Amino acid sequence: MAKEYKIALAGEGGQGVQSVAGIIVEAANDNGREALYIPNFGVEQRGGVSIAFVQIADEKIGSPKFKKADIVIALSDRSVRRTAQYVDERTTFVYDSAIEGVEEDLPKNAAKVYAIPAIDVAKNELHPRVFNIIIMGAVIEATKVITLESAKQAIEKKLGYKFEQDPKLRELNFQALEKGAELVRQFNK
Amino acid sequence: MVSTAYKYTQKNCDRATFTLFTGLCKGCGLCMEKCPVKCLEWSNDLGVYGTPTIIPKDVESCTGCGMCQLVCPDCAIVIEKIKK
Amino acid sequence: MALAPNMPKAWRAETKPHKFCPGCGHGLVLKAVGECIDELGIQDRIVFGCDIGCSLLSWDFFNTDAIQTHHGRTTPVLTGVKRARPDRICIAYMGDGGGYAIGSQHLVNAASRNEKVTVILVNNCNYGMTGGQMAPTTLPGMKTETSPYGRDVEATGNPTQGPEMVSAITPEGAYVARGTTANLRQLKKMIKKALETQLNGTGFSFVEALSACPTNWRTNAKDTWNFVEKEMTQYFKVGELKVPGEKEGK
Amino acid sequence: MADKPIKGEKRFFVTGNEVVAWAALAADVDIMYGYPITPQNEIMHYWTRLAPKYGRKFLQTEDEISAGFTTCGGVFSGARAFTATAGPGNTLMQEPMSMAEMMRIPAVFVITQRGGPSTATVIYSQQEVTLTCFGGNGEGMRIVYSPGSHQDLYDYTIKAFNTAWKYRFPTFVLGDGYQAKMRESVIMYDPEERGVQMEPTEKIVGKEGMPGVDREPAHLRNTYNTEEELNVVVNELVDAFWKAAPEIVEHQEFNCEDADIVIVAHGVVTRAAQAAVKELRDQGKKVGHFRPITLRPYPIEAMKKAIAQAKEIILVESAEGQLDKLVKAELYGSKVPITPYFRPGMGITSEEIVEFINKKG
Numbered sequence: 071m072a073k074e075y076k077i078a079l080a081g082e083g084g085q086g087v088q089s090v091a092g093i094i095v096e097a098a099n100d101n102g103r104e105a106l107y108i109p110n111f112g113v114e115q116r117g118g119v120s121i122a123f124v125q126i127a128d129e130k131i132g133s134p135k136f137k138k139a140d141i142v143i144a145l146s147d148r149s150v151r152r153t154a155q156y157v158d159e160r161t162t163f164v165y166d167s168a169i170e171g172v173e174e175d176l177p178k179n180a181a182k183v184y185a186i187p188a189i190d191v192a193k194n195e196l197h198p199r200v201f202n203i204i205i206m207g208a209v210i211e212a213t214k215v216i217t218l219e220s221a222k223q224a225i226e227k228k229l230g231y232k233f234e235q236d237p238k239l240r241e242l243n244f245q246a247l248e249k250g251a252e253l254v255r256q257f258n259k
Numbered sequence: 260m261v262s263t264a265y266k267y268t269q270k271n272c273d274r275a276t277f278t279l280f281t282g283l284c285k286g287c288g289l290c291m292e293k294c295p296v297k298c299l300e301w302s303n304d305l306g307v308y309g310t311p312t313i314i315p316k317d318v319e320s321c322t323g324c325g326m327c328q329l330v331c332p333d334c335a336i337v338i339e340k341i342k343k
Numbered sequence: 344m345a346l347a348p349n350m351p352k353a354w355r356a357e358t359k360p361h362k363f364c365p366g367c368g369h370g371l372v373l374k375a376v377g378e379c380i381d382e383l384g385i386q387d388r389i390v391f392g393c394d395i396g397c398s399l400l401s402w403d404f405f406n407t408d409a410i411q412t413h414h415g416r417t418t419p420v421l422t423g424v425k426r427a428r429p430d431r432i433c434i435a436y437m438g439d440g441g442g443y444a445i446g447s448q449h450l451v452n453a454a455s456r457n458e459k460v461t462v463i464l465v466n467n468c469n470y471g472m473t474g475g476q477m478a479p480t481t482l483p484g485m486k487t488e489t490s491p492y493g494r495d496v497e498a499t500g501n502p503t504q505g506p507e508m509v510s511a512i513t514p515e516g517a518y519v520a521r522g523t524t525a526n527l528r529q530l531k532k533m534i535k536k537a538l539e540t541q542l543n544g545t546g547f548s549f550v551e552a553l554s555a556c557p558t559n560w561r562t563n564a565k566d567t568w569n570f571v572e573k574e575m576t577q578y579f580k581v582g583e584l585k586v587p588g589e590k591e592g593k
Numbered sequence: 594m595a596d597k598p599i600k601g602e603k604r605f606f607v608t609g610n611e612v613v614a615w616a617a618l619a620a621d622v623d624i625m626y627g628y629p630i631t632p633q634n635e636i637m638h639y640w641t642r643l644a645p646k647y648g649r650k651f652l653q654t655e656d657e658i659s660a661g662f663t664t665c666g667g668v669f670s671g672a673r674a675f676t677a678t679a680g681p682g683n684t685l686m687q688e689p690m691s692m693a694e695m696m697r698i699p700a701v702f703v704i705t706q707r708g709g710p711s712t713a714t715v716i717y718s719q720q721e722v723t724l725t726c727f728g729g730n731g732e733g734m735r736i737v738y739s740p741g742s743h744q745d746l747y748d749y750t751i752k753a754f755n756t757a758w759k760y761r762f763p764t765f766v767l768g769d770g771y772q773a774k775m776r777e778s779v780i781m782y783d784p785e786e787r788g789v790q791m792e793p794t795e796k797i798v799g800k801e802g803m804p805g806v807d808r809e810p811a812h813l814r815n816t817y818n819t820e821e822e823l824n825v826v827v828n829e830l831v832d833a834f835w836k837a838a839p840e841i842v843e844h845q846e847f848n849c850e851d852a853d854i855v856i857v858a859h860g861v862v863t864r865a866a867q868a869a870v871k872e873l874r875d876q877g878k879k880v881g882h883f884r885p886i887t888l889r890p891y892p893i894e895a896m897k898k899a900i901a902q903a904k905e906i907i908l909v910e911s912a913e914g915q916l917d918k919l920v921k922a923e924l925y926g927s928k929v930p931i932t933p934y935f936r937p938g939m940g941i942t943s944e945e946i947v948e949f950i951n952k953k954g
Contacts, residue, residue: 092776095606095776096606099604099606099778104777104778105606105776105777105778106775106776106777107775107776107777108771108774108775108776109774130742131777131864132864132865132867132868132942132943133861133862133864133865133868133940133941133942133943134771134772134775134861134864134940135771135940135941135942136942136944137942137944137945138944264346265348267346280348282360283348283359283360285360285364285365285366286365287365287366287367287557287564288366288563288564289366289564289567289568291564292564292565292567292568293568307360308365310365328349329527329528330371330524330527331370332363332366332367332368332369332370332371332374333359333360333361333370334348334349334350334351334354334359334370334374335348335360337348337349355805355810386803386804387802387803387804388799390669390670390798390799392666395815395816399815399816402812402813402814402815402816403810403812403814405804405810406803406804406805406806406810407804407810408798408799408800408804408810408811408812408813409798409810409811409812409813410666410669410798410811410813410815411813411814411815411816412662412665412692412815413662413688413689413692413815416658416659416662416688416689416692419654419658419659419662419663419666420662420663420665420666420669421666422652422654422659422663422666423626423652423662423663423664423665423666423667423668423669423670423674424666424667424669424670424798424799425666426624426626426650426652426663426666426667427623427624427650427666427667427670427671427672427674428670428671428672428799431670431798431799448655448656448659449655449658449659449662451655452654452655452659
């Protein structure tokens with residue numbers, strides 16, 4: 071847990087990578103850790119690949135920008151290509167197995183490359199709306215930057231008002247989180 | 260503080276006392292043109308810029324209407340009507 | 344026997360004679376402003392702002408606080424004062440270049456926002472301080488240093504109709520008028536209504552004053568009055584365009 | 594008046610723009626004037642949400658020229674007032690900024706640098722150093738703080754208002770797009786609880802009493818007739834600035850005492866420089882870091898001491914030599930060679946600095 075983690079999380083505009091990053095850093099901060107989160111932003115307000123740069127450590131963090139990430143998560147074909155630059159021989163590269171036509175673009179130099187069926191699981195087993203929470207579970211399992219328990223608290227903090235109205239949503243979100251972790255755990259066995 | 264006592268010349272016309280503060284008059288002539296009875300003329304007294312000031316040419320024609328005072332951009336003229 | 348000139352009480356006697364040229368209309372407009380300040384008893388609440396251009400020469404004109412700003416920027420400075428201290432009576436004093444050219448965006452937007460300030464704009468059809476260049480208000484065919492063959496409206500457009508524009512974009516409650524130094528009693532009434540509008544807090548107040556620039560016009564007194572009274576009024580209609588509580592188009 | 598916005602010490606995890614808004618609240622700021630431009634927009638967003646709850650005001654102007662001049666107007670009236678801008682907005686605002694310089698208007702300007710020249714990117718850079726320190730027609734009689742973290746942003750935004758009102762020079766907080774948009778932890782506090790008294794403001798116009806009777810009117814002049822007249826005024830400005838400078842300058846040093854190589858960097862780049870020093874020291878290299886916190890006036894005496902034993906300065910900045918120019922002008926005569934590491938408009942990481950220094954051997 072003491073390790074400093076650099077995370078690059080990339081997806082299409084609507085895939086919710088920024089909110090995943092936001093919840094993770096929020097939870098890390100609540101646990102008294104140092105976190106730094108910088109959203110990639112360009113001129114356009116919508117559209118384009120959205121990247122969240124996250125760093126979590128026990129001490130104050132240096133440059134907000136980093137060259138290479140410990141873990142890269144890419145959720146679309148464009149994101150796979152866009153994030154290759156953050157990968158080196160220490161990087162775990164995670165992408166969604168439903169993304170087509172990126173075989174050639176997958177980083178060759180990564181320490182590990184995991185293809186996780188998050189999109190399928192969201193669609194078929196849970197609900198498309200919790201896709202990003204599955205991703206969050208995967209990030210947490212791959213990095214251990216926070217515990218699943220504190221992630222749940224952070225989700226509660228952020229979405230609690232919605233859960234009040236529909237408690238089933240809470241269950242769905244927590245399931246998604248666990249599921250995401252499980253998808254990565256298979257590889258880490 | 261600068262002295263605010265200005266030099267002036269006066270002319271006692273029949274119907275008004277005409278006071279011209281030479282220390283304020285720049286000799287623009289706007290008053291002459293606006294005088295409804297055309298009673299003003301250039302004076303031998305020089306104003307603040309060394310240009311001629313103005314004076315009623317006689318004591319009879321000034322009606323004391325105050326137009327010259329009104330249109331003076333420098334507040335150089337004071338007309339006091341003489342009440343009879 | 345009168346020993347003291349009959350200056351408005353709000354004028355600062357120590358700075359007179361003022362710095363404007365012989366026959367300049369600024370003295371007349373500022374006389375009207377001074378008398379209005381006296382009559383309304385607001386001398387201690389005035390923040391007077393002057394633009395760059397000839398209007399800058401008024402920075403020490405009154406016994407009131409005054410800020411000399413930049414060309415075109417008096418409206419925002421005074422807006423800044425008013426927003427922070429609404430109890431102040433703010434007068435932004437400028438020329439036609441400052442209000443209709445370089446500072447037009449400030450005039451338009453202050454008017455649109457209905458800022459509770461009073462803008463007094465002196466229109467003399469040219470840039471006086473910089474030596475008589477063409478202004479937004481230069482009359483068609485009028486010769487200036489930058490329109491030496493006369494203003495060509497095909498190439499440079501028509502004279503800006505300031506009060507008409509301001510009137511079009513201000514809501515009810517604002518005061519908009521065009522007066523002239525050729526009718527000082529009327530001009531004074533307009534300025535007084537403008538200041539009353541600010542005092543009542545009903546809206547933006549704007550008075551354009553038709554004024555003379557004998558130096559750059561190269562006119563004698565007769566031609567000066569003739570230009571103000573006959574030439575300028577062909578394009579610039581004197582009168583009130585918007586009065587709080589009254590229907591428009593008076 | 595509503596309660597104090599911050600009571601006690603609280604840890605927050607927010608963007609730099611939010612930090613600035615809170616700091617301005619904590620500093621008892623009365624009014625903000627502003628015009629939208631990325632990446633400073635959220636300062637206005639947070640301010641407009643928070644300010645009314647604490648009886649503070651906001652005006653959205655028609656452009657940055659107006660935002661700067663309305664800010665000057667607010668300050669004239671005795672309000673603690675500020676504005677924020679970036680890039681092309683900073684360029685437009687140089688006009689009111691130079692008026693603030695000439696008339697010694699204690700206005701505070703927060704700059705969140707973006708890439709340049711021109712519109713360039715909305716993201717990040719350190720390319721507004723020259724503009725912020727020396728923009729406008731004038732002599733750069735401005736105080737410029739360069740924060741490197743959210744804590745700096747909070748501390749120095751509050752401090753900027755005190756410096757401005759104490760010394761009566763326009764004061765700048767020169768942040769950047771990264772700091773504006775990133776989130777990290779920050780401790781917010783009520784300055785008074787930390788023993789920091791807010792410097793009282795003063796009505797520059799609109800004092801009590803009848804002008805010309807009870808008091809002299811404030812006739813604030815900005816134009817002068819003769820060169821001699823202007824020269825007197827400018828000399829006074831310059832003298833006052835340099836007299837105050839030793840009290841204003843601030844810097845930080847990291848392992849400079851025995852350093853062969855001193856990295857000079859400011860703002861957010863200090864973070865990479867500090868991390869690089871740690872890493873290089875672990876590798877057994879005698880590397881230190883000097884960070885000017887005030888870019889104007891520049892902490893040159895401290896810097897001269899910090900580099901006294903150095904064999905080389907590595908000048909690292911996200912610009913093509915803007916800090917470099919400042920440093921060279923100040924260090925004239927020094928024999929320590931300066932090696933540039935310029936990345937105009939680009940973020941700089943500690944890894945890059947370490948690699949650069951290691952490659953040099």
